[in-house]
Amino acid sequence: MNSWIIRSGLLLALLASYWGVYQHGRSVERADAAAVAATRDSGDRLAEVLGERNARAEEQRRAQAQEEARANAHEERTISDAGAAGADAVGQRLHDEAGKLAATVSCPGTDTAAVARGQAATRAAMVLSDLLARADARAGELAKAYDRARIAGLACEASYNALTP
Template sequence: MNAVLLRILPYIAAVAVVSAALFGAYHHGVSTTNSTWQSEWNARDTRDAEAKATNEAAERTREQAYQQSINKAVQDGQRTINQATADAAAARASADSLRGAADNLAQRLAASEASGNSCTAAASKAATSAAMVLADVLKRADQRAGDLAEVADQARARGVTCQQAYDGLTHSSALH
């Protein structure tokens, strides 16, 4: 049995050497393939990272353009609102003088009623009351009209500002 074992031992050694060589070649092939794929994945990851950075920079630029457009629209709108407020204050001052004139007229009519003769006192009193009511209605209508005009001017300015901001966004989007 020893003699048989000694006779087949070189064959077993040859098979072991061939098996080891085949395994080494297989392992080398797997390592080379893995290395090749790993380098391709690394290159792809690098390209993806560069594309991501480029896209983020472009989006930041676009977002800044949107924000600048909105800021400009808000500033323009605020100027319009400030102008409308100033115009309303000027109109209010003018209306105050008109209301003062109506008050003076009512006071003069009341004073003339007190100094009138008795024949025309009843007719004069009715006319004076009507004039005083008319002066009061005029004052209230003018005050309300001024308030409504101020609100309408500011609402319009805000609407125009919103529209400009929206147009700026849609125009910027169309460019990109």
């Protein structure tokens, strides 16, 4: 009976050692899997942080480019307005000179036919002076509208180009 107990004890010790090796293998496998998962999670987090940083940098680049486009448009509008003011001043001087010329066209004299022709010429000169003034004013309005539309279009294009890499 003694040998049976010894054999049973050895068999039990053998089974216990196998069980221990098996459990050790499982714990090593779990530790390896946890290390792999930790490495993967760390890499994922790093990629996420780098992605966020790159997205913020791109957003800042776009915002800066749009701000530059807005500032350039404002500067161009200022230059355009100054040019329009200068053109208005020149136009006003031209109108004044045309009015003076129209007023001096009449021919003073004793010949009634010459006086009548002078009065007709004065009326024609006044009409032409008025027509010139209205045409010049309308041309100035159209030029201002064109400049504003062109500047707005260029600003829109620059803003769009800032959004595309």
